[in-house]
Amino acid sequence: MNTTLRDQERRTGWWLLTPALLLLLLVYAYPIARSFGLSLVTQNLGTELQPVFAGLDNYSRMALDGRFWQTIGNTVFFTVVSVILELLLGLGIALVLNQAFPSRGAVRTIALLPWALPTALIATTWTWIFNDQFGVWNDILLRLGLIQTGVNWLGDPNWAMWTVIAADVWKTTPFIAILLLAGLQSIPPDLYEAHALDGATRWQSFYRITLPLLLPQILIAGLFRFAQAFGVFDLVQVMTGGGPGGATETVSLYIYATIMRYLDFGYGAALVVVTFVILSLAVALATWGLARLRAVRAIGEPR
């Protein structure tokens, strides 16, 4: 017997990993590789749905595709604005929920409800809220005298994106708030007491204790939301379908249309690949930043 215990353990380890690895290869690696392969061919109605090798033609076509650039712009705008708003509001709500007040537990649970509701339901409801004739939003503004006649929020290219953002913020802020609340609760209260004795005001404590110690959670929440928002589909599809005139069309809507409506599989795959690369780069960058932050911090539990 030459095998050491270590070798045996290693072999067992591989056996235990195999099912998970196979599953990952099947559901992640294969579709990605397949999309990449598909992006190098032309396969659409013009080729009678037969794959014809096209090299990088799909990619050069993309460079000149105005609709593609517009959807990228829309997606980036939607992502950046909604994630920033969600982080700001989420932080505010987390700070409130972190205070001691009666029935705090119940309020916390209720606060998470929007996150638990189905997106399609939320989207439909917000479509009604912003409805030009029966919507409650117009009603409020009319009563306050801020507008004279009802605005067609969903039909106005300048406003449509904001309605989608409003719905997304409403749905996702509670999730961010709960995530940040967990971070806030992990900050020992005696740090604030020591800081108060040092002469700090509440604002100074917020800037010098809360924010820096909460930064990892803020980054994680931001990263997570970024990845989700960049792929937004259901909310936009139900509320505006990408309209008016493509004003709210995001990349995933464009990909869906390219493949499912125009049956342009090769070009659709190329769009998928580019979106995938952009997202991966952003996520890698954020993860790297987070790791660096952790290393520089070297936060050890004071004990």
Place this chain on the structure above:
Amino acid sequence: MAKLELRNLNKTYTPRVVPLKELSLNVENGEFLTLLGPSGCGKSTTLRLIAGLEQPTRGEVRIGDRNVTHQPPGQRNIAMVFQSYALYPHMTVYENIASGLKLRRMASAEIQQRIGEVSQFLGLGELMQRKPGQLSGGQRQRVALARALVRRPDVFLLDEPLSNLDALLREQVRAELKQIFAAQPTPVVYVTHDQTEAMTLSTRVAVLNDGFLQQLDSPKRIYVRPANRFVASFIGSPQMNLLHLKCEGGFAQLGRCKLPLPSQVTVPPEVIFGIRPEHVRLVRPEDQQVLQGRVVLVENLGMSDLLTVQVEGTQGTLLRALLPPDQSWSGKQISLALPPEALHWFDVQTGDRLPDALP
């Protein structure tokens, strides 16, 4: 540098949670006062009231001639060392120590100079750019101390600062603390449940129990003349022998031994008698009262033996005696003497010390 004064402090959280019922005391300049008591007796609460981290339900906190009861913590010019140290984990040692000075907008040249002095004093030189997570327990403790010292506050508060250190380091840091604060003209309030710390460090000790001040005295008097039964049992290790005895004609009866009660007006029918194990000794020829007993347990403490003795002529009354190893006895039977000057007497009902002739 100003004296600290607590007047009739009370803290009531709920009608059933009243950690501090009534406390008045003064801490003079340069005085090192220790709040000593068992866990949960309200020591930390008192400290937090002084610091302004909690508001008293009744009473006043005064520093010098200022009533600071309703001032926020930052305006009281008090520095506190927390039991957990409460170091800011994301700041370097330097930033931690500088925090209080920067928040008070001190000129950076002076900040540097002060931190230089303190860090040299406490030997923190090479640690300045480290984060608290990269320090050992003892080093963190020093940083916490430096953060308080550098402020040059009107009052120092320390809440069990040694409790997170291991035994060896604790002794060393205790000695250092004594030196550091002996050189300070500022009042210090130190909280601990460890009587050794209280005895070695303090100029005066305030023994707290159940939200009330039990005794406020020098460490020596607390040991020699405990004001009541609680202080007697809490101070001293091993614990004082406290026995419930019957009295007759100016004497208390322990076995066949007659112990003279202090010459007071009325002789109670019963009394609590106390003697520290270290004051019990083997009998000598000149002793008139001899206590006979049977040794039931011997615990070797290294520098002495702790004997548990069943007193003859009683129904299983046990007395503990701490004998130096050079005092030897043979067999199970032992004859002990209880020196009259080492006896303590307490009222059965109130637990208060009975008046005696000693000053």
